[in-house]
Amino acid sequence: MYRFMSFFMLALVSAVPMLQGGEMADSKGTVVIMLGPPGSGKGTQAVQLSEQFKLPHISTGDLFRHHKKHDTELGRKAAAYSEAGELVPDALVIDMLGERVAQPDCDAGYILDGFPRTLNQAVAFGKEILGSHELVVLNLDVEYDVVTERLGGRLTCTQCGHPFHKLFNKPVREGICDECGGALTQRKDDTEDVIRNRLRVYDTQTKPLIQYYQDLGVLNSVDAGKDKQSIFTELTGTIKAARRVSNHG
Numbered sequence: 328m329y330r331f332m333s334f335f336m337l338a339l340v341s342a343v344p345m346l347q348g349g350e351m352a353d354s355k356g357t358v359v360i361m362l363g364p365p366g367s368g369k370g371t372q373a374v375q376l377s378e379q380f381k382l383p384h385i386s387t388g389d390l391f392r393h394h395k396k397h398d399t400e401l402g403r404k405a406a407a408y409s410e411a412g413e414l415v416p417d418a419l420v421i422d423m424l425g426e427r428v429a430q431p432d433c434d435a436g437y438i439l440d441g442f443p444r445t446l447n448q449a450v451a452f453g454k455e456i457l458g459s460h461e462l463v464v465l466n467l468d469v470e471y472d473v474v475t476e477r478l479g480g481r482l483t484c485t486q487c488g489h490p491f492h493k494l495f496n497k498p499v500r501e502g503i504c505d506e507c508g509g510a511l512t513q514r515k516d517d518t519e520d521v522i523r524n525r526l527r528v529y530d531t532q533t534k535p536l537i538q539y540y541q542d543l544g545v546l547n548s549v550d551a552g553k554d555k556q557s558i559f560t561e562l563t564g565t566i567k568a569a570r571r572v573s574n575h576g
């Protein structure tokens with residue numbers, strides 16, 4: 328019981344300075360949330376948008392790796408869950424994220440990639456972390472068949488790591504690397520069963536966020552079946568338009 332209380336108190340205490348920081352009206356920034364199934368290309372787009380708008384790119388994967396590497400208290404707690412094969416609890420993810428975005432480089436806003444993953448996380452984020460920043464949600468909308476084809480066709484050279492694709496970036500000789508002649512292989516998490524399972528998890532846990540953000544009036548859906556450059560142009564335009572609207576208000 329005591330351990331639970333202290334964890335709860337910690338969460339409360341760490342939330343307070345962020346809320347105060349967020350209430351400074353003159354430091355209002357833009358927070359971009361990227362939604363989309365695995366294989367929608369949201370990670371790649373997030374990195375490019377981060378460069379374009381000079382906003383930090385924050386992925387929960389990077390956060391976990393950072394805390395693990397520096398062996399922090401939050402990192403040790405998270406590792407205990409993942410080593411037991413359990414999901415890291417929302418409260419812990421929220422704590423990590425809250426600590427990260429309280430840093431000064433996030434004052435003008437930031438781009439979130441891989442968060443929120445559940446409705447619980449989305450609600451907690453809005454209450455505890457967002458502050459007075461404006462929210463722009465970009466939904467990369469793509470057919471699951473397209474995603475399965477994209478992810479399922481990825482090949483990597485076992486010798487030099489060069490990436491290929493069965494359909495979009497074929498090697499000259501099937502199964503052989505153009506660069507070094509090494510054998511090409513498919514990543515374990517790119518097999519059809521694993522992809523289908525990842526899409527199922529997305530469907531049940533993350534897809535409800537589309538409706539949630541639609542209801543909040545901050546959702547922008549983009550057709551992510553197109554080529555990368557067209558998607559990037561559309562996303563860039565959407566963020567600029569959202570910022571213009573909020574500046575009028």
Ligand SMILES: [Zn+2]
Pocket residue numbers: 484485486487488489504505506507508509
């Ligand atoms: Zn190679």
